[in-house]
Amino acid sequence: MTLNCLLTGLDSKIGPVVRSGHPTDILTALVFGHTSGRPPEHVYLEKELMSKYVRDIRNKLEYYYKIARVRTDEQKQKAKIRFDSRVSPNLQSYKIGDKVFVKQSQISNKLQNKFDGPFEITQVFENSALLKNPETNRISKVNFDRLKPYIWQVAVRLLTYTTLIELEFLLQVR
Known part of the structure; x- marks a missing residue:
């Protein structure tokens, strides 16, 4: 018995409430409304999909770089405050020519x-x-x-x- 026959038999056994309204050969299409892994090709063209993906990744990277810069600056300020609190005050006053x-x-x-x-x-x-x-x-x-x-x-x-x-x-x- 082939997979196609099993799935067709499965379609007839699943009630009308669970089914998507049309007979299907693939379970992911029944659950998610399209084939697994990618959105339907009629929604996104291949080039548009890639450019959108690259644009999204660039935006996420820029966002995370900004967060990293802000947190690094905060840590530098904390380290400076900690260092300055532990440094003994300079009792010597030096002048030019000393x-x-x-x-x-x-x-x-x-x-x-x-x-x-x-x-x-x-x-x-x-x-x-x-x-x-x-x-x-x-x-x-x-x-x-x-x-x-x-x-x-x-x-x-x-x-x-x-x-x-x-x-x-x-x-x-x-």
Whole structure:
């Protein structure tokens, strides 16, 4: 017995309420009103169907890219807030022309110096500064967390004007 005969027999056994109103050979046509997998060809032409499919996928991709960008920006803001809350406030106030030491990022052994310098500050930003290396005249941007004031300059800042005059007098006497 062929499948066609079975389906025809099935049509006669299914009541008129369940049937779609016309005899059919395929069960999916009975249930869904058209053959499985694709809409009927008379509804969509093949080229229109493909262009609509491509257009729909592009629109969905653009939508999801926008969502991803928004969520990435939100996460960046959260990370910035978290980072800023844990950073210790900068107690040093650096000025243009100050000399500083720069902490090395990688030290090969524990007996090596942790700081290089002195470097001269050429420009000051909110959390960083541009430093000029006096040996190579190369300028680099460094965060304040890695800077340490040049000790002689700190000592000079602490001295008052009168003690500076006394210091000059002592240096001339020697």
